[in-house]
Amino acid sequence: MNPDLTVNIGRLTMQNPVMPASGCFGYGEEYAPFFDLSRLGAIVVKGTTAEPCSGNHPVRLAETPAGLLNAIGLQNPGVKAAREKIRELAHCGVPVIVNVAGHSAEDYLRVIDFLEEEEEAAAYEVNISCPNVSAGGMAFGTEPCVVESLVGNLRRSTKKTLIVKLSPNVTDITEIARAAESAGADAVSLINTLLGMAIDTATRRPVLANITGGLSGPAIKPVALRMVWQVSSAVKIPVIGMGGITGARDALEFLLAGASAVAIGAANFTNPMVCPETVDGIADYLSENGFESVSRIVGLAKESLRPVTGGVCGCGKK
Amino acid sequence: MNPDLTVNIGRLTMQNPVMPASGCFGYGEEYAPFFDLSRLGAIVVKGTTAEPCSGNHPVRLAETPAGLLNAIGLQNPGVKAAREKIRELAHCGVPVIVNVAGHSAEDYLRVIDFLEEEEEAAAYEVNISCPNVSAGGMAFGTEPCVVESLVGNLRRSTKKTLIVKLSPNVTDITEIARAAESAGADAVSLINTLLGMAIDTATRRPVLANITGGLSGPAIKPVALRMVWQVSSAVKIPVIGMGGITGARDALEFLLAGASAVAIGAANFTNPMVCPETVDGIADYLSENGFESVSRIVGLAKESLRPVTGGVCGCGKK
Amino acid sequence: MPQMKVMYIKEHTLVAPDIRRMVLDDSIYARPGQFVQISVSPTLDPFLRRPLSVHDDGEGGLVLLYRASGRGTRLLAEKKPGDSVDILGPLGNGFPVTDAPAAILVAGGIGVAPLCYLARTLCEAGKQVIFLFGAQKADQLYIPKAITPFLTVLETATDDGSAGHHGPVTEVLEQFLQKGAVPVYGCGPEGMLRAMVRVAAQYYAQTYVSLEARMACGVGACLGCVVETFQNSGEAYQRVCVDGPVFSGEEVFR
Amino acid sequence: MPQMKVMYIKEHTLVAPDIRRMVLDDSIYARPGQFVQISVSPTLDPFLRRPLSVHDDGEGGLVLLYRASGRGTRLLAEKKPGDSVDILGPLGNGFPVTDAPAAILVAGGIGVAPLCYLARTLCEAGKQVIFLFGAQKADQLYIPKAITPFLTVLETATDDGSAGHHGPVTEVLEQFLQKGAVPVYGCGPEGMLRAMVRVAAQYYAQTYVSLEARMACGVGACLGCVVETFQNSGEAYQRVCVDGPVFSGEEVFR
Ligand SMILES: Cc1cc2nc3c(=O)[nH]c(=O)nc-3n(C[C@H](O)[C@H](O)[C@H](O)COP(=O)(O)OP(=O)(O)OC[C@H]3O[C@@H](n4cnc5c(N)ncnc54)[C@H](O)[C@@H]3O)c2cc1C
Ligand SMILES: Cc1cc2nc3c(=O)[nH]c(=O)nc-3n(C[C@H](O)[C@H](O)[C@H](O)COP(=O)(O)OP(=O)(O)OC[C@H]3O[C@@H](n4cnc5c(N)ncnc54)[C@H](O)[C@@H]3O)c2cc1C
Ligand SMILES: Cc1cc2nc3c(=O)[nH]c(=O)nc-3n(C[C@H](O)[C@H](O)[C@H](O)COP(=O)(O)O)c2cc1C
Ligand SMILES: Cc1cc2nc3c(=O)[nH]c(=O)nc-3n(C[C@H](O)[C@H](O)[C@H](O)COP(=O)(O)O)c2cc1C
Numbered sequence A, B: 001m002n003p004d005l006t007v008n009i010g011r012l013t014m015q016n017p018v019m020p021a022s023g024c025f026g027y028g029e030e031y032a033p034f035f036d037l038s039r040l041g042a043i044v045v046k047g048t049t050a051e052p053c054s055g056n057h058p059v060r061l062a063e064t065p066a067g068l069l070n071a072i073g074l075q076n077p078g079v080k081a082a083r084e085k086i087r088e089l090a091h092c093g094v095p096v097i098v099n100v101a102g103h104s105a106e107d108y109l110r111v112i113d114f115l116e117e118e119e120e121a122a123a124y125e126v127n128i129s130c131p132n133v134s135a136g137g138m139a140f141g142t143e144p145c146v147v148e149s150l151v152g153n154l155r156r157s158t159k160k161t162l163i164v165k166l167s168p169n170v171t172d173i174t175e176i177a178r179a180a181e182s183a184g185a186d187a188v189s190l191i192n193t194l195l196g197m198a199i200d201t202a203t204r205r206p207v208l209a210n211i212t213g214g215l216s217g218p219a220i221k222p223v224a225l226r227m228v229w230q231v232s233s234a235v236k237i238p239v240i241g242m243g244g245i246t247g248a249r250d251a252l253e254f255l256l257a258g259a260s261a262v263a264i265g266a267a268n269f270t271n272p273m274v275c276p277e278t279v280d281g282i283a284d285y286l287s288e289n290g291f292e293s294v295s296r297i298v299g300l301a302k303e304s305l306r307p308v309t310g311g312v313c314g315c316g317k318k
Numbered sequence C, D: 001m002p003q004m005k006v007m008y009i010k011e012h013t014l015v016a017p018d019i020r021r022m023v024l025d026d027s028i029y030a031r032p033g034q035f036v037q038i039s040v041s042p043t044l045d046p047f048l049r050r051p052l053s054v055h056d057d058g059e060g061g062l063v064l065l066y067r068a069s070g071r072g073t074r075l076l077a078e079k080k081p082g083d084s085v086d087i088l089g090p091l092g093n094g095f096p097v098t099d100a101p102a103a104i105l106v107a108g109g110i111g112v113a114p115l116c117y118l119a120r121t122l123c124e125a126g127k128q129v130i131f132l133f134g135a136q137k138a139d140q141l142y143i144p145k146a147i148t149p150f151l152t153v154l155e156t157a158t159d160d161g162s163a164g165h166h167g168p169v170t171e172v173l174e175q176f177l178q179k180g181a182v183p184v185y186g187c188g189p190e191g192m193l194r195a196m197v198r199v200a201a202q203y204y205a206q207t208y209v210s211l212e213a214r215m216a217c218g219v220g221a222c223l224g225c226v227v228e229t230f231q232n233s234g235e236a237y238q239r240v241c242v243d244g245p246v247f248s249g250e251e252v253f254r
């Protein structure tokens, strides 16, 4: 029997827990030559702002050990043009999650207002965690009270599934997650990129024109996994886990740590087939290990640590 | 002409800017078969507590992409036994920096009191950033006021060079660095490990017995470099940079970003010769590029960004 | 349509100092000026693929010509015949072919890679091909023997005068432009391309330049590889990987 | 004294399913029971070296025997004769050699690796060597032919009965202990070692077990590879890499 891979995030039902992460899959069209996009659980599109945004000066990329620094800086055609692309993408039969970005609370509201009547925008992922824009972005994501007020405003403006994307560049991510939850978020997604940089010893200058950039890729997986573990214990709403996933084994680590679904970012660049391969790999794992649904393994690595009470043995620790 | 590699950190003079990082070089004896330890700028020994400490249960290590998670948990023989090892090590003719750890402010003071009269302990590195102990450790390192009071106490108890080692697991590391500076620290060192974890999909349990551990190695270099860049702009005291250094090129990135000296941790495990090789590589770079001393390149990547005023050209940016 | 394909190395030869030619066992049906993203390691480090131009393609299989400069290309250089490589391609727009009966191709250093395939294609389309090749010194002037029959003219230039014209290749270009303004195709260091576009503009010759940029996806999804372009009204960023790598000269240099 | 050395592969053969034997071109002057830390990739991923026992060492060069199980050992398995590997060693304490005229060696699966070198050494020191080898099934019972002359007795056991005794190798051990209590050396899965120590204790036989642990430095510096030991007063952690990998049985199992 095929395991049940369905996942619910707020009002959104996904046929499987795997989606490409924001900013790493364009509007889908670039990867359509490689596989049938309808195999995805959902697609998260690039950070969308109210007005078109040209992004940062190049150089925007730097390779790092098992990772990638980027300082794209929210280049996007603005919500109006993005809507056309979202409509086209929705034709593929996959739910589109719109990553919403802005430089002020007002900005976020404008994007949501514009898309609210669009059926094709299935859910919003509010990016309060982009490290690559000077105003807004990450600045919103590091203070619980700011998060609570921003998310509260957005909640009042939309009936759609509202996902809040958290920054890892904080002392205590659970605090921010709880603020998002109490303001009415349907889910949180994490992590966005870690703030990093690289220097070219030949030119003796930072590699990125923006000086700093966001670190993604396998290098950050241990940090991402730890945060998913912590946050999924701190909030009751679903967690979408991401950070360094390159295949089913990584994705399973996130699910076992407490994520209800996963997103894949940088790995699309090295392997355009990584998303469908991950879907298949998760299904195989569930079958091989006798789980009838993916929901059965969400957070399972925590269960095993619970001391067996009143039972045969102790907790294994002296 | 050979470039001048000398570095001063507080009262401590080092013949070159390279030292093995705490916890990654034992008390030196393990690496003595590989090279003459007197080639090092200094040696930082393992976190030392007032009483012997047995550390965490195994499993304590997990390999990650371009990195390593550890949850050693301050295993050390206690300051009394450590003193003997420090004395022996000092015979090699290299300054010994004692990494001081504890579970309470009192604990730190006891270690310093015990070693204050020991000539062989050239400086202290106060570890307020260890992620692997339940009480103390990192808990001290995330609140500026706590840091200020702890460091202030230690400052009043010692005339030796006092280095404060910062945790990267904070929203704003410059805040913590400034607190250490204003409490009288002679230098700050950064970064300690990033809090991370790994899950074994076969057993469906965390790999580490301690569940979470500290991430080190090349994976974290971009984050470490960014923090060194930020902190060296925020404080006037010297910065000792570390995090993922595997050779001279990495070390030079840290120097160019503003570190006055560097420490090498996990890379010793894969290449026992990494420290002396890094010293040689830095010297070669300075010679090849016509710098007469290492101090000339400290923070140089920042200089180049300063717009040339009243000069020939503009700043290159439109 | 780009594909991801595992191919096997048929030949892998050092043809000039640090420059290697790699012949693969399959074709990707690329046009001249397109490129591939090649995976240099089966592990997670180096993390990204490396963009390399199509040096030739067809029945003989895909051919790459590259300089082992950094860590990734040095790893690639260690591969042996029989080893497999993972190729993503063909990518990018490729060189446009105009109606003009002749063309000047200006190669700088390893920029020769994509121009060889262009030369063959233009010749086979019945056009005259003037091939100008500049490098720092003689031993960097590698041009495959199989290409020379396709060239109407082959002129070389070196910075140190060790072969051909002593000076920048754009000085040679000027001599040929004086004989008639035909489209000029260039690939090489940015300084050379800028000079090429400037010189050609004086003769009202159309220019096409193939650019380099740091890339992640190679397919247009990450917006990482952009270059500033000066079209119509003001500046805008275009992606080197899909909007390029070939741009008309005036679009990117001014 | 451990050294870091680049060596070249002389032979690299698949000797049983997933099990490879690698012969290197140089010796490291190791004692039986010592191990090396081998670098599996020139890149930063996989990051750590892998600990592998000395399967043989001497004039013929260092020999390793390993199972390609995870990512690192599978990368190692791809190396070809002529390729270089970077070795750190010899590391660890090695097996103690006692005055006893005979010894029983108990190998479980790939745990056979260090025991072959021990068998040769003991035999050359004039002792009788009783070699008991257990595995899941017959095709995992790889023992190099060159070793058999050094063995007084060779008995095998398989879980599925496909060769030798049908059942755990420790059942065979018991038969031999009944004939006289001699030191027992073991290397294999933890369950097997525990059973071995328990059985041997009934006959008052001294035991030595070679343990595995996840390692980073391999030289005693990181304190990552510790095992709980039960000596004198209470528990304490010892480092498998320098205090071991060989421990006396009662020290680590109780
Ligand atoms: C469309 C295109 C076609 C190219 N065709 C060829 C070719 O046919 N032959 C050839 O020798 N070279 C070609 N290059 C340049 C080649 O991609 C770089 O030399 C190569 O990526 C360097 O990788 P590395 O691992 O050696 O260097 P590293 O310094 O280790 O690379 C680090 C990172 O920077 C990137 N990078 C470094 N230098 C360049 C560069 N010059 N251009 C783009 N990215 C760079 C790498 O791809 C990698 O992501 C081409 C570049 C582009 C964009
Ligand atoms: C002292 C000693 C001697 C050994 N001798 C041999 C031998 O002769 N032949 C042989 O086949 N195996 C031997 N092993 C086990 C061998 O080290 C592991 O099988 C190997 O490290 C697995 O690496 P991997 O990349 O295949 O697995 P991965 O799962 O990719 O490894 C991930 C990390 O876990 C570590 N690890 C995984 N499994 C083990 C294990 N069983 N023991 C220790 N670390 C592990 C790896 O070293 C690496 O750091 C020995 C282990 C030790 C400690
Ligand atoms: C090139 C690039 C662009 C990105 N753009 C966005 C974005 O617009 N909005 C956003 O919320 N996250 C953005 N991200 C972050 C990713 O969605 C993801 O959170 C992060 O990369 C971690 O996942 P990964 O390690 O799998 O890449 C971007 C990441 C990359 C690499
Ligand atoms: C095994 C191990 C043990 C460590 N023990 C200590 C310690 O006792 N005290 C401390 O301040 N830092 C300790 N660290 C952190 C390192 O000193 C260093 O800050 C960190 O590893 C980053 O540098 P790297 O990436 O070069 O390893 C330890 C790191 C490792 C890997």
Ligand code: FES
Residues within 6 Å of the ligand: C214, C215, C216, C217, C218, C219, C220, C221, C222, C223, C224, C225, C226, C239, C240, C241, C242
């Ligand atoms: S490399 Fe990703 S858009 Fe060009």
Ligand code: FES
Residues within 6 Å of the ligand: D214, D215, D216, D217, D218, D219, D220, D221, D222, D223, D224, D225, D226, D239, D240, D241, D242
């Ligand atoms: S592996 Fe580092 S102490 Fe044993």
